[in-house]
Amino acid sequence: xxxxxxxxxxxxxxxxxxxxxxxxxxxxxxxxxxxxxxxxxxxxxxxxxxxxxxxxxxxxxxxxxxxxxxxxxxxxxxxxxxxxxxxxxxxxxxxxxxxxxxxxxxxxxxxxxxxxxxxxxxxxxxxxxxxxxxxxxxxxxxxxxxxxxxxxxxxxxxxxxxxxxxxxxxxxxxxxxxxxxxxxxxxxxxxxxxxxxxxxxxxxxxxxxxxxxxxxxxxxxxxxxxxxxxxxxxxxxxxxxxxxxxxxxxxxxxxxxxxxxxxxxxxxxxxxxxxxxxxxxxxxxxxxxxxxxxxxxxxxxxxxxxxxxxxxxxxxxxxxxxxxxxxxxxxxxxxxxxxxxxxxxxxxxxxxxxxxxxxxxxxxxxxxxxxxxxxxxxxxxxxxxxxxxxxxxxxxxxxxxxxxxxxxxxxx
Numbered sequence: 001x002x003x004x005x006x007x008x009x010x011x012x013x014x015x016x017x018x019x020x021x022x023x024x025x026x027x028x029x030x031x032x033x034x035x036x037x038x039x040x041x042x043x044x045x046x047x048x049x050x051x052x053x054x055x056x057x058x059x060x061x062x063x064x065x066x067x068x069x070x071x072x073x074x075x076x077x078x079x080x081x082x083x084x085x086x087x088x089x090x091x092x093x094x095x096x097x098x099x100x101x102x103x104x105x106x107x108x109x110x111x112x113x114x115x116x117x118x119x120x121x122x123x124x125x126x127x128x129x130x131x132x133x134x135x136x137x138x139x140x141x142x143x144x145x146x147x148x149x150x151x152x153x154x155x156x157x158x159x160x161x162x163x164x165x166x167x168x169x170x171x172x173x174x175x176x177x178x179x180x181x182x183x184x185x186x187x188x189x190x191x192x193x194x195x196x197x198x199x200x201x202x203x204x205x206x207x208x209x210x211x212x213x214x215x216x217x218x219x220x221x222x223x224x225x226x227x228x229x230x231x232x233x234x235x236x237x238x239x240x241x242x243x244x245x246x247x248x249x250x251x252x253x254x255x256x257x258x259x260x261x262x263x264x265x266x267x268x269x270x271x272x273x274x275x276x277x278x279x280x281x282x283x284x285x286x287x288x289x290x291x292x293x294x295x296x297x298x299x300x301x302x303x304x305x306x307x308x309x310x311x312x313x314x315x316x317x318x319x320x321x322x323x324x325x326x327x328x329x330x331x332x333x334x335x336x337x338x339x340x341x342x343x344x345x346x347x348x349x350x351x352x353x354x355x356x357x358x359x360x361x362x363x364x365x366x367x368x369x370x371x372x373x374x375x376x377x378x379x380x381x382x383x384x385x386x387x388x389x390x391x392x393x394x395x396x397x398x399x400x401x402x403x404x405x406x407x408x409x410x411x412x
Contacts, residue, residue, distance in 0.1 A: 013186060232407070234409070253298055260391070278290065
């Protein structure tokens with residue numbers, strides 16, 4: 001059964017409800033997605049959203065972490081919390097026969113999080129340990145440094161897991177405040193799929209949602225990428241140079257031209273062997289094992305980013321090659337054979353992107369979240385099929401902003 005979008009009314013608020021029935025296996029998955037509640041909400045303390053998610057993975061105050069986990073395990077129920085950039089997600093999955101119990105435990109978790117000094121200490125220790133281990137992860141360091149350049153003086157300039165200083169500063173009241181302000185009805189979108197009846201599901205989900213406060217919904221602020229190219233070189237004890245680069249990409253999340261961006265960036269740097277960056281940097285010059293570029297487009301921001309590793313003595317050549325490849329790409333566009341090969345891949349690999357119910361539900365959610373009609377992905381594939389070389393090259397040449405490259409480099 002194809003996914004569909006409806007609403008569930010709770011305390012006068014109509015909560016969006018995405019549902020797909022799938023009777024092939026006796027399994028059910030349910031998510032409550034809270035918008036404008038991910039790391040983009042970490043305006044006061046970096047890492048607070050992820051820290052709050054980790055606390056919600058510590059079970060209820062009544063049962064504690066171990067007893068809560070053991071209870072779920074005995075019934076083959078999984079409950080987890082995680083935060084992205086713009087969203088915070090509570091997820092539950094179970095066998096069909098345990099669906100009601102699973103929602104009950106999720107309700108208990110939302111009503112009685114394990115707000116305790118013990119949980120705070122445990123999470124803080126684990127997070128600080130993780131951050132300590134990242135001190136010699138030069139990909140992590142270069143990636144964060146690039147974001148600090150592209151999004152200077154904004155919330156996106158901070159590491160999503162926080163810094164040692166910010167994590168140490170997080171108090172129990174900070175976590176309580178985050179959960180109380182963000183896990184609310186007015187920000188919720190429900191996503192359910194599996195071997196269940198939609199009417200029964202709506203009743204059970206309405207009961208679950210009733211434990212949430214009404215709260216306030218806030219529109220996402222648009223965050224601009226730095227237009228002036230910048231460069232930061234960090235010196236570390238490394239045997240390789242880690243080169244991360246990025247630039248503005250002027251496109252809105254609901255742009256009807258996104259399919260052109262998808263084709264263009266695949267040819268430039270997402271397509272692996274055969275992509276422009278891989279061909280020039282690895283195949284022709286042997287400067288790196290791999291080189292990639294991607295476009296990130298969301299409600300709050302959009303930009304292009306890429307990376308590669310190279311020998312220390314070839315760092316300057318590799319950096320210049322990136323600049324030259326992108327400049328040539330914008331100036332001359334792509335060739336007909338490149339477009340045809342990309343069409344074959346994107347259209348031919350489509351079945352792999354909708355194999356599982358989880359993939360299909362996520363696609364439907366993203367269509368709704370971005371403001372498109374249900375089925376927009378199929379329309380986009382049709383547009384890719386019919387895309388003409390002239391139209392694609394005109395689009396590529398109109399995005400000269402990707403030439404304004406900033407670099408974050410870790411070298412010896």
